[in-house]
Amino acid sequence: MKPKTLKNIAFAKPHIDKEEIEAVRKVLESGWLTMGPETITFEKEFAKFVGAKHAVSVNSCTSALFLALKALNIGSGDEVIVPSFTFASTANVVVHCGATPVFADVKPEDFCLDPEFVKKVWTKKTKAVMPVHYAGNLAHIDYGGLVIEDSAHRIFKDHKSKNLVCYSFYATKNLTTGEGGMVTTDDDNLAHWLAKARLHGLSHDAWKRYDPNGKWYYDIEFSGFKFNTVDLASAIGRVQLRKFNDMEKKRKEIVNLYNKLLGLDNKGTHLYPILVEKRNEFMAYTKEQGISCSFHFLPLHKSPAFSKIKTPKLPVTEYIGYRVVTLPLFPGLSLKDVEYVCQKIKEFGSFKKGEFDLPVLV
Ligand SMILES: Cc1ncc(COP(=O)(O)O)c(C=O)c1O
CATH class of the missing domain: 3.40.640.10 (Type I PLP-dependent aspartate aminotransferase-like (Major domain))
Structure with missing residues (x-):
């Protein structure tokens, strides 16, 4: 076992x-x-x-x-x-x-x-x-x-x-x-x-x-x-709005630490996306390590619901859509846990420049 x-x-x-x-x-x-x-x-x-x-x-x-x-x-x-x-x-x-x-x-800089x-x-x-x-x-x-x-x-x-x-x-x-x-x-x-x-x-x-x-x-x-x-x-909602600036500060602190430890430069405070070449393997690996990750998003134009709509090739969406993984991010996440997540990511692989100069974990 x-x-x-x-x-x-x-x-x-x-x-x-x-x-x-x-x-x-x-x-x-x-x-x-x-x-x-x-x-x-x-x-x-x-x-x-x-x-x-x-x-x-x-x-x-x-x-x-x-x-x-x-x-x-x-x-x-x-x-x-x-x-x-x-x-x-x-x-x-x-x-x-x-x-x-x-x-x-979408643009490669900010998706x-x-x-x-x-x-x-x-x-x-x-x-x-x-x-x-x-x-x-x-x-x-x-x-x-x-x-x-x-x-x-x-x-x-x-x-x-x-x-x-x-x-x-x-x-x-x-x-x-x-x-x-x-x-x-x-x-x-x-x-x-x-x-x-x-x-x-x-x-x-x-x-x-x-x-x-x-x-x-x-x-x-x-x-x-x-x-x-x-x-x-x-x-x-009214209480959450009063606490909003403090919650954002905590999110920003977490984003900054992820950036520092992974050598990335993400800006947003809602999701922390990374690109992973072998996404299936990575999702199974992080689960085993006790880390819940998600993915945001699948390219809609490739989904059954929208596949009938005529869409030109969307090179950035198609590249990131099949590689994106979103890491844990919420105000109560401890910096120790962020360090643990980053350590496990580094044990899995390292970031290399992929298409559109985007860092991809390989
Ligand atoms: C980009 C985006 N738009 C709209 C929505 C829909 O939000 P709601 O669940 O409040 O309807 C979501 C939900 O996650 C979202 O990520």
Whole structure:
């Protein structure tokens, strides 16, 4: 029998303590569990943090991306340019709007959408571009047309974007509410539409109808969706936002140590990607060593769901998509564990320059 490793290093863990538990307890005792005062306050606090005029909370980043496309009237016959190197959501929502995702390549420097490649796949039908801030890296966001930022990996103080920006509060994200999302915008009309669209299309403030201070009457202004979040989650989000700078500092410290020990230069604080030539072997090896790794992402244009969409060769996506591995990264990860992970990586192989001058573990 193989000796059991003593290590059990998680890939990601939420940074939750007594404060979040207390905040949820208060909501439970208040008798108001669904969208209500905690959510409205969380929206205001989040908007202020990222430097946007409005923040509209929803139940996931996927819902946020979908509503953002709907808000911009994107639908049948339209094309939306997305990276292929992203999570399924980014392209799925385009399909669900009746439009077609058009895949473009990413840059080797930051694995974010390549603006030069975007020009190559731009057609008369192109209605919007959806750059992804991969791993927390700042993507190019100015395309001279409609842009929806997929910021599932990046929450940045004073981002101050003129675009619709969509955030994720999924369990592994830098700020978590378990599941959740947010859309931010400076546009009053878009914000008002989004706030109604996430709750069936009911007239503004209809969520207050059971509150003693609310009005009993509401109208259904259009056929909206059921994408609202709940106060139980927003209470967690408010605490997480207060702790956000400290959590980011810890993530940055971990990224810096990985960089120093592995001789790399990663910038983002959400994911720590490396490229590995023999990925299958590496995943089995790290598991044996008690290290949980993951991979972000498979090239979407090669997946069965999108293989029918005509896509030119995406050289960077195809190179990194079959080699990328993401290492453990979360605020509670000890620096000792980071040292252990790096030591095990060095015992497996060493970094050599691969295609596009990218360091690859061989
Ligand atoms: C790049 C990207 N976009 C969108 C999403 C969807 O986020 P959510 O799970 O909040 O819907 C994810 C989730 O991991 C993601 O990585």
